[in-house]
Amino acid sequence: MTRPLLLWWGIGAILAAVVLGIAVTGPGPNAPWIDAGWNAFMGDIRTPALIAFGNVLDHIGGGWVATYLVPLAVIAGLLIAKHWRAAVFAAVVMLVSVAAVQLLKSLFARGRPEDMLVQSDFGSFPSGHTANAATLAALAVLLLPRVWVVIAAAAWTLAMAFSRTLVSVHWLSDIVGGMLIGAGVSLVMAGFLLTWARSRGREPDLPRRAETPS
Incomplete structure (x- = not known):
């Protein structure tokens, strides 16, 4: 993915998360019908095994x-592999992602489901756990663009x-917002890294980022 695409997709994802947050925390019921319906569905399908799974995650x-x-x-692994720029990139992305999540949580101050x-x-919006997972997933794909990495990252x-949502600590829209923020921040920061590196006549230390996944 080229630098402009990284930036535009990342900015688009972040803006989409903000718009979603405004939509679900505006005047009216705290939980739109799709959130309330999904939360009820999760309550219906819970089993002891699924609850244990939710607790582990x-x-x-x-x-x-x-x-x-x-x-x-993650940072130690990249340093051991002698990708120090990638290690700095990963550290910055994870910090910015956490900061963005906490900022939006404070701004929207959305209430959580009552049956947690x-x-x-x-703050329920966006989901911090989901944003963390999406950030790590996006980092993995950016640093090692392979089909199996994409599949594993998406599954995680x-x-x-x-x-x-299984343990009713978030609404459906919260987890969507978390995925958008995690992926969006990662893409924007990757775009900025490419811009900075090329302005200095260097190639960024993102292993084989431009190759077609195989």
Whole structure:
């Protein structure tokens, strides 16, 4: 994907998340019919196994695991592979993604579903867990554009998103917003990296980013 496409797709995704947030937190019911309907559907399909699955992803996708362990592991792996620019890029993307999520949570201050099965922090829109998963997924695809990486990244993001509504800690629109923010921030920052690198006559340290996935 070229620099202009990275920027435009990323900006479009972020703007779409903001518009979605405005739509679902404007005047009227706190939960539009599609959110309320999906939340009711999740309540109907819950089983002990699915709840256990949701609890596991709740721990993996948040807290110290998502805040410290995963980012440090990603950065350390890139440094060990001697891709220090990619390591800096990944660190910046993850920080900006978290900051964007927290900013939108504060701005929209959306209430969570009343039947939550796990404890969570303030602000339902967008989903922080889903945004983290989408950010990691987008980073993986940008740094290693392979078909199997795309499949694994999509599966991870969708699994995390599903788990957040399964335990009723987020509305359906929250997880959509989280995916848009995570992917959007990653694409915008990749576009800026390409712009900066080429302005200095350098190739960015994104392994084989321009090759066709195989």
